Amino acid sequence: MARTVLTVLGIILALWLVFGFVIPALFATLKFLFIIAIIAFLVVAAITLVGKMSR
Secondary structure, rough: HHHHHHHHHHHHHHHHHEEEHHHHHHHHHHHHHHHHHHHHHHHHHHHHHHHHHOO
16 A cells, blocks of 8 residues: 555656656747757848948
8 A cells, every 4th residue: 555655646746746847847948949940140230231231
């Protein structure tokens, strides 16, 4: 009986850990990388435009 209760508690803890920490951390990391990619794209586009206008 104790083994069953501890197994259920372990499963609940694992699900709480995944949905409470891992998934939000993953989305936060992806959002951060997406923002960095947009900034890098804007910098490259600006440099390209300035380079083509100066000719």
